[in-house]
Amino acid sequence: MRHNHTIELVEKLLLDGKVEQATKLLERIRIDFKPGEMQLFDRWIAMAPNNELLFEVRALVENEAGQDESAALDLVRGILVARSGEASSELTVLLMRIGQNFRLPDWARTALEAASARLGRDLEAEKKHLLAAIRMAPEEATLFVALARNQRGSSSDLEIFALRNALELVPDWIEGEVELARAHRGAGDLKSARRVIKGLLERWPDSFLAMVEREAIARADEERSPSGRRRRAA
Numbered sequence: 063m064r065h066n067h068t069i070e071l072v073e074k075l076l077l078d079g080k081v082e083q084a085t086k087l088l089e090r091i092r093i094d095f096k097p098g099e100m101q102l103f104d105r106w107i108a109m110a111p112n113n114e115l116l117f118e119v120r121a122l123v124e125n126e127a128g129q130d131e132s133a134a135l136d137l138v139r140g141i142l143v144a145r146s147g148e149a150s151s152e153l154t155v156l157l158m159r160i161g162q163n164f165r166l167p168d169w170a171r172t173a174l175e176a177a178s179a180r181l182g183r184d185l186e187a188e189k190k191h192l193l194a195a196i197r198m199a200p201e202e203a204t205l206f207v208a209l210a211r212n213q214r215g216s217s218s219d220l221e222i223f224a225l226r227n228a229l230e231l232v233p234d235w236i237e238g239e240v241e242l243a244r245a246h247r248g249a250g251d252l253k254s255a256r257r258v259i260k261g262l263l264e265r266w267p268d269s270f271l272a273m274v275e276r277e278a279i280a281r282a283d284e285e286r287s288p289s290g291r292r293r294r295a296a
Contacts, residue, residue, distance in 0.1 A: 193209070243256075
């Protein structure tokens with residue numbers, strides 16, 4: 063597959079919200095990216111900041127260009143959002159090789175402690191380390207992405223806080239906006255959930271994830287109505 067065609071296809075998949083397919087394509091192709099194409103990763107990561115492979119490939123390009131410190135920090139970001147223990151281990155091995163000659167900043171070392179706690183299934187310790195890292199580096203989107211994952215399904219104030227802050231830093235994260243709407247819905251705030259999905263569909267009218275969440279909000283709204291309550295009582 064030609065280099066330019068692969069780039070175009072990855073971008074289209076990410077725009078369509080098909081993050082898994084984009085990831086699988088990158089895993090299969092592993093094409094060589096040039097330093098001048100680094101802005102592609104900025105755009106892709108803004109669409110999918112929970113995709114560790116994007117950070118890994120960008121880190122490898124940075125490493126080839128002699129930007130080892132930037133590469134190491136991208137590997138830390140990838141470890142933070144890694145979706146499996148295997149992926150986290152692979153990135154950790156790369157980090158040990160690339161980052162062996164300098165000291166990581168405090169936020170990054172604290173973030174690695176959070177990732178280690180997650181691998182040990184200690185979600186409370188993970189949360190504590192993530193909050194500590196956020197206080198050190200509130201501009202790091204992956205810290206909020208990881209915190210939102212730590213709180214996923216709780217519909218807590220902390221989950222909503224994490225998603226809102228992540229989206230301020232990476233506003234093109236479609237999945238994150240859908241997750242924010244779901245969290246609002248779970249908290250019983252259907253007005254906020256509708257507002258999030260309405261804005262998302264105005265920008266991305268073909269987003270399947272947004273349309274699915276819109277239907278879930280409509281069902282929740284119907285269940286709150288007098289007719290819905292009567293049906294449940296019957």
